[in-house]
Amino acid sequence: EDQVTQSPEALRLQEGESSSLNCSYTVSGLRGLFWYRQDPGKGPEFLFTLYSAGEEKEKERLKATLTKKESFLHITAPKPEDSATYLCAVTSNFGNEKLTFGTGTRLTIIP
Amino acid sequence: DSGVTQTPKHLITATGQRVTLRCSPRSGDLSVYWYQQSLDQGLQFLIQYYNGEERAKGNILERFSAQQFPDLHSELNLSSLELGDSALYFCASSVAATRTGNTIYFGEGSWLTVV
Numbered sequence: 001e002d003q004v005t006q007s008p009e010a011l012r013l014q015e016g017e018s019s020s021l022n023c024s025y026t027v028s029g030l031r032g033l034f035w036y037r038q039d040p041g042k043g044p045e046f047l048f049t050l051y052s053a054g055e056e057k058e059k060e061r062l063k064a065t066l067t068k069k070e071s072f073l074h075i076t077a078p079k080p081e082d083s084a085t086y087l088c089a090v091t092s093n094f095g096n097e098k099l100t101f102g103t104g105t106r107l108t109i110i111p
Numbered sequence: 112d113s114g115v116t117q118t119p120k121h122l123i124t125a126t127g128q129r130v131t132l133r134c135s136p137r138s139g140d141l142s143v144y145w146y147q148q149s150l151d152q153g154l155q156f157l158i159q160y161y162n163g164e165e166r167a168k169g170n171i172l173e174r175f176s177a178q179q180f181p182d183l184h185s186e187l188n189l190s191s192l193e194l195g196d197s198a199l200y201f202c203a204s205s206v207a208a209t210r211t212g213n214t215i216y217f218g219e220g221s222w223l224t225v226v
Binding site for chain 2: 031032034036041042043044045046049087089091096097098099100101102103104
């Protein structure tokens with residue numbers, strides 16, 4: 001069964017203090033690894049999809065990287081508006097296209 | 112705005128009742144997914160439909176059922192509701208399966224409170 005583990009559960013940073021969120025995964029044939037941002041009471045907002053080890057994608061202050069066992073979401077010089085829960089999910093090559101999610105990292109950026 | 116529309120946004124109902132949640136996928140998307148998010152369990156996959164046919168089932172209770180109609184909108188029916196069914200229910204959609212993956216876009220969710 002596919003599994004996704006995210007760490008840390010929660011992270012508090014000062015504005016401008018860069019850090020990384022971790023997503024470790026176990027999947028029988030990775031089809032894609034996804035990062036989503038979720039604000040309280042809202043739906044997950046798509047950020048990135050990564051398909052193969054070594055791939056990197058960037059968007060504003062966020063950069064996602066992928067290895068064969070884990071993905072990192074690097075946040076550079078964060079701002080208070082980056083506060084949210086960041087969710088990692090995977091899809092497998094075997095079976096359907098459903099996402100298996102981790103429990104997320106709750107990120108708080110303090111002004 | 113993801114383009115996935117869900118109604119109602121909020122509803123409160125009593126135990127034992129039945130409710131229907133509605134979802135309109137993004138224009139052109141053939142796949143619809145339903146997820147449940149509760150405080151203690153994170154996002155859990157319930158069921159997927161592709162072009163009107165059930166494609167995959169997750170941890171969906173027998174009291175719950177879904178369907179996708181010819182116009183591709185979908186409905187999730189929840190019956191004999193229990194207090195533990197209180198959660199955010201998300202609909203998501205995607206074009207179709209591809210070799211390299213499939214971006215799945217989520218709606219804003221339907222808050223269900225069972226009292």
